Amino acid sequence: MTPYPPPTPPTKPAANARPKLPPRKMWALFILALVVNYVVSVFLFPSSDAPITVPYTVFRDEAGKGNVESIYSRNTSIEGRFKAPVTWPPAGQPKQKPLRGTQAQQPSRTAGTFTTELPAFFDRQLEPFLISHGVEISAVPIQQGSGWATLIYGFGPAILLIGFYVWMYRRAAAQGGGGMGGMGGIFGIGRSKARRYDAEKDDRVTFNDVAGIDEAKNELVEIVDFLKAPQKYTRLGGTAPKGVLLVGSPGTGKTLLARAVAGEAGVPFFSMSAAEFVEMIVGVGAARVRDLFKQARESAPAIIFIDEIDAIGRARGQFSMGGGASEQEHTLQQILTEMDGFTGREGIILLAATNQPDVLDRALLRPGRFDRRVVVNLPDKTGRKAILDVHVRKVPLATSVSLEELAQTTPGFSGADLKNLVNEAALLAARRNENDVSQKDFLDALEKIVLGPERPLLLGPDDRERIAYHESGHAVLGLLVPGADPVHRVTIVPRGMALGVTYQRPQTDRYNYPEAYLRARIVGMLGGRAAEEVVYGTRTTGAENDIEQATQMARNMVTRWGMSDAVGMVQLAPPQNAFLGGGGSFGGEKPFSEETASLVDSEVQRILNECHQDAKRLLREHRPALDGLVQALLKQETLSEQEILDATGLPPAPDLQSRPLQV
Numbered sequence: 001m002t003p004y005p006p007p008t009p010p011t012k013p014a015a016n017a018r019p020k021l022p023p024r025k026m027w028a029l030f031i032l033a034l035v036v037n038y039v040v041s042v043f044l045f046p047s048s049d050a051p052i053t054v055p056y057t058v059f060r061d062e063a064g065k066g067n068v069e070s071i072y073s074r075n076t077s078i079e080g081r082f083k084a085p086v087t088w089p090p091a092g093q094p095k096q097k098p099l100r101g102t103q104a105q106q107p108s109r110t111a112g113t114f115t116t117e118l119p120a121f122f123d124r125q126l127e128p129f130l131i132s133h134g135v136e137i138s139a140v141p142i143q144q145g146s147g148w149a150t151l152i153y154g155f156g157p158a159i160l161l162i163g164f165y166v167w168m169y170r171r172a173a174a175q176g177g178g179g180m181g182g183m184g185g186i187f188g189i190g191r192s193k194a195r196r197y198d199a200e201k202d203d204r205v206t207f208n209d210v211a212g213i214d215e216a217k218n219e220l221v222e223i224v225d226f227l228k229a230p231q232k233y234t235r236l237g238g239t240a241p242k243g244v245l246l247v248g249s250p251g252t253g254k255t256l257l258a259r260a261v262a263g264e265a266g267v268p269f270f271s272m273s274a275a276e277f278v279e280m281i282v283g284v285g286a287a288r289v290r291d292l293f294k295q296a297r298e299s300a301p302a303i304i305f306i307d308e309i310d311a312i313g314r315a316r317g318q319f320s321m322g323g324g325a326s327e328q329e330h331t332l333q334q335i336l337t338e339m340d341g342f343t344g345r346e347g348i349i350l351l352a353a354t355n356q357p358d359v360l361d362r363a364l365l366r367p368g369r370f371d372r373r374v375v376v377n378l379p380d381k382t383g384r385k386a387i388l389d390v391h392v393r394k395v396p397l398a399t400s401v402s403l404e405e406l407a408q409t410t411p412g413f414s415g416a417d418l419k420n421l422v423n424e425a426a427l428l429a430a431r432r433n434e435n436d437v438s439q440k441d442f443l444d445a446l447e448k449i450v451l452g453p454e455r456p457l458l459l460g461p462d463d464r465e466r467i468a469y470h471e472s473g474h475a476v477l478g479l480l481v482p483g484a485d486p487v488h489r490v491t492i493v494p495r496g497m498a499l500g501v502t503y504q505r506p507q508t509d510r511y512n513y514p515e516a517y518l519r520a521r522i523v524g525m526l527g528g529r530a531a532e533e534v535v536y537g538t539r540t541t542g543a544e545n546d547i548e549q550a551t552q553m554a555r556n557m558v559t560r561w562g563m564s565d566a567v568g569m570v571q572l573a574p575p576q577n578a579f580l581g582g583g584g585s586f587g588g589e590k591p592f593s594e595e596t597a598s599l600v601d602s603e604v605q606r607i608l609n610e611c612h613q614d615a616k617r618l619l620r621e622h623r624p625a626l627d628g629l630v631q632a633l634l635k636q637e638t639l640s641e642q643e644i645l646d647a648t649g650l651p652p653a654p655d656l657q658s659r660p661l662q663v
């Protein structure tokens with residue numbers, strides 16, 4: 001996937017760019033300084049006292065002549081001072097082959113100090129020899145080089161660094177008054193990192209690439225239209241929307257929609273993820289917001305897009321963790337201020353996306369700020385077909401492919417899931433060396449996505465049979481209980497976390513669930529354990545996941561959906577996040593008594609028990625169907641919808657409407 005939006009350099013330099021060195025020049029300067037430092041220390045001061053490197057024999061000769069004043073030795077290297085300066089290599093002589101361990105090919109120089117290497121065969125007579133020739137053997141290094149050279153060698157880098165920081169600091173200070181606020185200028189931290197979207201690029205996204213979310217798309221088409229011809233809308237006194245909030249589950253195409261707006265609007269489009277506003281340094285977020293809006297205002301009409309705005313838009317005063325809180329609040333505050341600052345006549349529209357609108361600060365949502373809320377729903381069957389159409393554009397399809405059927409098989413899939421499905425199918429077909437992607441590739445890819453990849457796991461015949469009964473229990477009940485979702489597939493090939501899988505899917509997209517349907521689901525979920533009990537009379541751990549799901553469903557029936565007469569229509573569970581799923585929390589004490597809590601528990605247990613009894617009863621009554629399915633499963637491992645009907649000899653489950661639940 002391409003990062004969004006492609007980071008492109010601004011087409012023209014921002015008008016508010018401060019006169020400053022771009023980072024690359026800064027580095028060049030820094031490196032230049034280092035080079036100067038080196039040159040100065042090596043070439044300007046060497047003549048004075050830099051040591052020459054001499055062969056060991058020369059050193060011994062000089063010592064023998066009494067010309068060595070003192071030496072200092074560390075390991076095998078010796079440095080020392082001559083009494084009278086020595087020239088090495090001797091001028092006018094042909095250059096010697098450089099000795100190993102000495103500097104190669106040094107130019108002939110005269111110096112008062114030298115270094116040399118001891119040969120590997122250590123000369124035991126050296127010490128008495130040196131002492132007899134009056135050489136002072138020193139315990140401290142012979143001072144080499146001039147004071148200056150040493151100073152620059154030792155402290156040069158540090159001095160440079162300090163100079164660099166001073167320079168940066170002065171630069172920052174010079175800008176401090178320029179409206180960026182104190183920290184603003186340092187290292188450009190307060191500059192917004194917004195990327196400006198360039199509609200000329202080839203990977204431009206248009207409304208054609210967005211499918212299946214027509215209501216949302218139409219809203220945004222209108223906004224693009226507004227930016228193109230504002231007079232058309234303001235004619236009767238209306239003003240432009242200031243802020244549009246895209247709300248929806250992950251992967252439904254919110255970011256994609258914003259990209260399409262960028263591609264279609266023909267106006268500058270600044271995009272930034274909310275998380276990028278906030279950094280460890282206090283004050284940065286607000287400075288970035290200011291900078292972002294400033295840039296947009298200068299190139300108006302323009303669109304600003306803030307993705308995942310919940311990262312900064314959380315309601316104030318509910319932050320749990322210390323430091324970040326007030327920083328986030330300041331950033332949010334700045335956004336509110338900026339939004340109030342523009343009148344709607346400048347032609348700036350703020351787009352934002354989130355999947356948790358319920359945590360947003362109410363100030364953000366009031367009219368005049370994000371006054372439009374566009375809900376991006378999970379696509380329905382028609383929508384899924386349209387989205388598949390978009391994503392198979394570049395994929396060669398076999399004639400067997402029915403996108404219609406795929407759309408039918410994928411309720412609850414988001415646009416991103418469908419894109420993934422197409423991609424997995426294409427990869428699978430490629431791995432199978434096919435020239436085009438067939439329906440089987442799609443179905444296998446779907447199975448892999450929904451059920452997890454197959455897991456090579458060797459099971460003994462007893463285990464296999466037990467798993468076959470467990471899965472057959474689910475499947476048979478899926479055929480017996482009125483209203484149950486059709487059983488699409490059963491397999492005893494271990495996949496993902498599961499040892500076997502029964503895949504049921506609703507016939508149509510469901511938005512509203514009747515109580516009988518929920519009960520049918522619970523009966524089916526408990527069918528695995530029920531079959532094991534009916535057949536073997538013992539229990540295993542294999543039903544953990546089933547029990548968990550069934551319990552959750554039953555608890556929701558009691559605490560959320562008012563489906564228990566004993567408890568009544570009381571909300572006893574915290575509201576759920578509509579787009580992310582999962583429970584919220586009450587935050588603090590439970591708003592009900594202990595008696596109610598225990599009543600809820602017993603009602604949940606009652607529902608589960610009733611469903612469990614139903615499951616066992618139905619399976620006992622239809623034992624031949626159960627056994628038939630198990631035999632087929634042990635033989636073929638995976639069965640399709642038709643094969644399941646054949647093996648059990650049962651018709652598909654009747655609809656709820658045609659026959660009221662009798663179990």
Ligand code: ADP
Nearest residue numbers: 209210211250251252253254255256415416419
């Ligand atoms: P969100 O921002 O809502 O979490 P994205 O816009 O990032 O989701 O969607 C991820 C990808 O899924 C997109 O880049 C696109 O390829 C695909 N996608 C999602 N929704 C749609 C759609 N409605 N039509 C076509 N493709 C979609």
Ligand code: MG
Nearest residue numbers: 254255307353
């Ligand atoms: Mg997104």
Ligand code: ZN
Nearest residue numbers: 470528543546
């Ligand atoms: Zn199960």
